[in-house]
Amino acid sequence: MDIHEVYLVTFSPTRTSKQVGDAIVRGIGCSKVINIDLTLSAIERCDIPQDALTVISVPVYGGHVAPLALERMKEIHANGSPVVLVVVYGNRAYEKALVDLDTFASGLGFKVIAGATFVGEHSYSSEKYPVAVGRPDAEDLQFAELFGQKILAKVANAADMEKLYGVDVTRIQRPRQPFFPLFRFMRKILKLRKSGVPFPRTPKVDADLCTHCGICVKNCPTGAILKGDECNTITEKCIKCCACVKRCPQKARTYDTPFAPLLAEHFKRQKEDRIII
Numbered sequence: 551m552d553i554h555e556v557y558l559v560t561f562s563p564t565r566t567s568k569q570v571g572d573a574i575v576r577g578i579g580c581s582k583v584i585n586i587d588l589t590l591s592a593i594e595r596c597d598i599p600q601d602a603l604t605v606i607s608v609p610v611y612g613g614h615v616a617p618l619a620l621e622r623m624k625e626i627h628a629n630g631s632p633v634v635l636v637v638v639y640g641n642r643a644y645e646k647a648l649v650d651l652d653t654f655a656s657g658l659g660f661k662v663i664a665g666a667t668f669v670g671e672h673s674y675s676s677e678k679y680p681v682a683v684g685r686p687d688a689e690d691l692q693f694a695e696l697f698g699q700k701i702l703a704k705v706a707n708a709a710d711m712e713k714l715y716g717v718d719v720t721r722i723q724r725p726r727q728p729f730f731p732l733f734r735f736m737r738k739i740l741k742l743r744k745s746g747v748p749f750p751r752t753p754k755v756d757a758d759l760c761t762h763c764g765i766c767v768k769n770c771p772t773g774a775i776l777k778g779d780e781c782n783t784i785t786e787k788c789i790k791c792c793a794c795v796k797r798c799p800q801k802a803r804t805y806d807t808p809f810a811p812l813l814a815e816h817f818k819r820q821k822e823d824r825i826i827i
């Protein structure tokens with residue numbers, strides 16, 4: 551089977567899912583790539599042609615696909631065309647995310663022919679509390695490209711759409727997770743929740759550092775920061791994605807969640823990327 555175009559669908563506030571998606575598409579090596587980046591806004595109805603291949607790469611929030619990613623994908627319609635599903639998580643766990651995405655993409659009319667779980671730097675990672683810093687790194691991206699090449703080979707070897715078999719993403723190998731750090735993490739999370747320590751609902755801003763450059767306004771996926779009022783955040787709109795924190799050139803924005811030290815302490819061991827094809 552020949553593939554004439556590849557659709558890359560992403561939602562990626564801190565750009566790790568986008569980097570992984572780009573590397574997979576590089577590996578597929580198709581000359582026509584249509585980028586559908588849903589990070590800043592949704593799209594109008596989009597019908598994916600039957601002979602196109604789609605790659606969807608989205609982040610994990612709370613063990614599920616980031617809800618806004620799903621919301622913004624609702625207008626994509628496929629008529630049995632093949633899709634590759636990728637979830638990117640911050641080295642803790644992706645839990646139900648890949649299965650969620652499989653159910654959702656199947657509902658949009660896609661045929662799932664491959665899946666993957668990749669690690670990206672945690673949105674809450676900071677200099678003080680590093681979590682999966684720098685990932686996806688060169689090795690992850692090389693692995694992603696190789697995955698793209700394998701996808702290309704799978705498609706090329708299928709005589710037609712009927713012969714391009716689907717995969718059961720529940721059979722993907724889980725990354726290794728030592729029991730005791732996980733157990734200690736869970737215990738501390740329970741204690742933290744019981745203690746009633748407040749979880750910040752938005753990043754905080756140091757007004758002395760802010761130069762009102764507007765970078766955070768442009769990169770906020772939900773419009774939670776208004777031009778001219780960059781030192782505030784609209785609580786009801788904020789999804790705590792940390793795009794503004796990571797992009798602020800002055801380090802004026804920080805998100806100090808009590809989760810961060812626990813993540814940094816208990817998920818030091820770097821997890822492996824996994825694929826199923």
Ligand SMILES: Cc1cc2nc3c(=O)[nH]c(=O)nc-3n(C[C@H](O)[C@H](O)[C@H](O)COP(=O)(O)O)c2cc1C
Pocket residue numbers: 561562563564565566567568608609610611612613614638639640641642643644669670671672673674789790791792
């Ligand atoms: C609200 C929120 C919830 C998250 N939940 C998880 C999680 O359950 N497990 C995990 O390993 N990482 C979690 N992360 C980290 C992200 O999945 C990870 O940093 C990912 O690389 C971000 O993707 P992006 O760069 O495309 O935005 C969470 C991040 C945010 C902002």
Ligand code: SF4
Pocket residue numbers: 755759760761762763764765766767780781797798799800801802803
């Ligand atoms: S990116 Fe940082 S410095 Fe620029 S407006 Fe936003 S908070 Fe201020």
Ligand code: SF4
Pocket residue numbers: 563752753769770771772773774775783787788789790791792793794795
């Ligand atoms: S204000 Fe909230 S939603 Fe907007 S970029 Fe910052 S953390 Fe994300």
